[in-house]
Amino acid sequence: MLFNSIDFFIFLPIVYILFWLFGKDKPKTQNIILLLASYVFYGWWDYRFLSLIIFSTFVDYFVGKAIYKSSDKKVKKGWLWVSIIFNLGLLGFFKYYDFFVDSFVDAFLIAGFQIESIWTLNIILPVGISFYTFQTLSYSLDIYKEDLKPTNDLISFGTYVSFFPQLVAGPIERASHLLPQITKVKHFNYKQSVEGLKLMLWGLFKKVAIADSLALIVDDIFANHSTYPSTTLLMGAIFFGFQIYCDFSGYSDIAIGTSKLFGVELMSNFKFPYLSRSIAEFWRRWHISLSTWFRDYLYIPLGGSRGTRSKAIRNVFIIFLVSGLWHGANWTFVVWGLFHALLFLPSFYFNTNRKHLDNVNLFSSVKTFFIDGGQILIMFILVMLGWVFFRSETLADSFSYLQSMLFDFTHWNYIHPRGYRMWDYYVLIIGFIIFEYIIRKDERNPLNFNNRFVRLACYLLLIFLIFMFYDDAMDRSFIYFQF
Numbered sequence: 202m203l204f205n206s207i208d209f210f211i212f213l214p215i216v217y218i219l220f221w222l223f224g225k226d227k228p229k230t231q232n233i234i235l236l237l238a239s240y241v242f243y244g245w246w247d248y249r250f251l252s253l254i255i256f257s258t259f260v261d262y263f264v265g266k267a268i269y270k271s272s273d274k275k276v277k278k279g280w281l282w283v284s285i286i287f288n289l290g291l292l293g294f295f296k297y298y299d300f301f302v303d304s305f306v307d308a309f310l311i312a313g314f315q316i317e318s319i320w321t322l323n324i325i326l327p328v329g330i331s332f333y334t335f336q337t338l339s340y341s342l343d344i345y346k347e348d349l350k351p352t353n354d355l356i357s358f359g360t361y362v363s364f365f366p367q368l369v370a371g372p373i374e375r376a377s378h379l380l381p382q383i384t385k386v387k388h389f390n391y392k393q394s395v396e397g398l399k400l401m402l403w404g405l406f407k408k409v410a411i412a413d414s415l416a417l418i419v420d421d422i423f424a425n426h427s428t429y430p431s432t433t434l435l436m437g438a439i440f441f442g443f444q445i446y447c448d449f450s451g452y453s454d455i456a457i458g459t460s461k462l463f464g465v466e467l468m469s470n471f472k473f474p475y476l477s478r479s480i481a482e483f484w485r486r487w488h489i490s491l492s493t494w495f496r497d498y499l500y501i502p503l504g505g506s507r508g509t510r511s512k513a514i515r516n517v518f519i520i521f522l523v524s525g526l527w528h529g530a531n532w533t534f535v536v537w538g539l540f541h542a543l544l545f546l547p548s549f550y551f552n553t554n555r556k557h558l559d560n561v562n563l564f565s566s567v568k569t570f571f572i573d574g575g576q577i578l579i580m581f582i583l584v585m586l587g588w589v590f591f592r593s594e595t596l597a598d599s600f601s602y603l604q605s606m607l608f609d610f611t612h613w614n615y616i617h618p619r620g621y622r623m624w625d626y627y628v629l630i631i632g633f634i635i636f637e638y639i640i641r642k643d644e645r646n647p648l649n650f651n652n653r654f655v656r657l658a659c660y661l662l663l664i665f666l667i668f669m670f671y672d673d674a675m676d677r678s679f680i681y682f683q684f
Contacts, residue, residue: 202245203678204455205408212242216297217462221389233358235383235463237366241446243329250327253291258362260287261337262599265344265351279344285339288334295327297530313372329369331527336495340376342498349377357384366459370452372470372490379467387464397461399648404454406663408679411633412448414670415440417624421618425593426602430611434602441592442585443630446475448680449488459646461633473641475584476561477633480544481554483584491527495520510550517549519543528591533599537590544583560641619672629670 202208217236219417224231229312244251264284271277343349352358361380422429424439429437453470460467474486484492500520505515520537525538549552563579578658586603593599614621616625640647648663 202242204452204459205405205413208245212238213430213462213470216344220463221317224387225389226386230382231355231387231463232354232356232383234361234481235365236356236363239360239363242365243363243368246248253327253330254333254363256361257291259357260284261341261362262351262355262358264341265460266353268341268344268443269351275558281345284338292330292334295330297526330375332371333362333368335373335491338374339373339494339498340380343376350377352564353382353383354384364460364465366456366463366465367467370449370456370490371469372453372456373494374490379465382465385616390464396646396649397458398508400454400458400645402458402646402663404451404456404662405460406667407447407451407633408453410666411629412444412451412680414629415444415447415670417618417672418591418615418626419444422615423598423602424597429615430613431606432612433615434606434609438585438589438592438602438606440626440630442475442581442588443633444457445582445588445591445680446471450497452679454647456512463610469644472644473560473637476545476577476638476641477580478543478557478561478573479548480554480583481548482557483580484541484545485558491524495524499523506549512548514546517545521545531594532596533593536596536599538588540587540590544587559677563638582668625670629666656672 202212216234220231220238222236224234233415240251240255253590261284263281264287267280268277269285269434271280274640296443303466340349340351340358340442343449344351357380360602363382364374364379399471419437419441422433423441426434426437450471456470457467468490470488470490472486472489474483477483500516503516506514519541521538522535523536523538525536525541528534545554560572589602590596590599590604594604615623643649648656648659650659
């Protein structure tokens with residue numbers, strides 16, 4: 202079920218009414234309603250994949266209890282490996298099996314050998330598998346590290362694993378943050394619900410008015426990049442940068458806003474990453490739940506920045522390469538991860554990666570405007586170049602796109618595939634950038650203006666733009682559903 206669909210706008214009020222009508226002051230009833238609603242939400246795509254998430258829930262629930270009860274360290278580690286092998290095995294089988302098989306065959310072809318036949322799966326990737334496997338795995342890891350005690354309530358744990366607002370595309374929540382909210386009774390809070398609705402409206406605007414409206418242009422340019430001049434390819438890369446940001450952060454906003462309706466607060470997943478002044482700052486603001494997951498469960502266990510400088514650099518490259526591969530079973534994502542590792546390396550090497558921990562303020566002085574503004578522009582250009590690898594189907598397409606964009610100095614006006622005015626999109630993007638700068642201090646309350654008439658004007662404008670740029674013929678699924 203899609204957040205931006207009629208189905209969801211029927212589903213959500215029904216669940217909301219049932220939750221607060223029958224679950225008032227009854228945490229068990231509240232969680233049963235949320236659990237059943239989550240299974241309906243997830244099964245809307247393909248009910249057969251429900252067995253995977255249910256099986257994953259049972260495995261990590263009992264593994265967590267076994268880890269906690271074991272006094273022998275070797276036994277505890279053995280149970281932890283059960284969770285690791287199961288979750289990563291599940292993810293690897295469905296997401297990476299064909300990728301590694303194809304890479305294996307290609308490697309033999311390069312060596313001059315041809316493998317006639319080899320078995321591949323050719324199945325649809327279960328939606329959200331990269332997210333909920335990481336979420337259940339972190340539960341077992343936290344218990345092993347003695348940072349968390351296991352729950353004895355299977356219903357609550359199942360709700361934590363399958364909580365529908367963030368089930369299929371995050372944020373990737375830790376049990377230490379989400380599970381206590383699930384287990385306790387949730388009381389209706391009018392202010393929290395209003396904040397949730399505002400955030401949902403903002404997320405829906407980013408998804409429908411910006412991401413979906415840009416998708417048709419981006420798809421056309423990337424599919425036919427060999428026929429377009431450099432200026433059009435540059436526009437395509439920039440538009441994809443805003444498409445993927447508004448698509449994914451829009452989903453996160455709707456997820457966080459929907460959770461607020463049920464008295465649950467999810468972690469922030471995006472904090473205006475395109476207002477970053479360095480790559481290090483960008484990664485503190487982009488897909489925060491994933492970057493912090495890799496930091497806590499992979500980077501630090503590998504040794505982090507401790508030890509020799511060469512080992513620390515090795516760990517940085519491992520994190521970015523694994524992050525790239527997490528995003529998709531394609532060499533384009535691996536190269537995208539490697540590209541960001543190379544961009545991150547100078548600030549890491551010279552110990553400037555913790556610089557810029559505050560929000561940017563371009564207008565504090567003329568010097569700041571030019572220095573910080575220039576840094577933001579350079580950062581965006583570098584990130585945009587990386588997005589070309591992320592969006593392209595193959596590495597050959599990536600390099601071909603970049604070569605034409607950077608060295609083919611030709612220009613002609615781009616015509617929208619449906620004949621719409623391109624200036625509408627330019628104004629939309631510029632207006633969005635300005636608004637993001639205005640609200641840059643609070644990503645969870647983007648429409649929280651003191652003046653009532655300003656708030657009302659914002660609501661009406663966003664609704665108008667949603668309907669103005671809505672295209673019924675567009676595929677409205679979220680980009681990160683494929684991950």
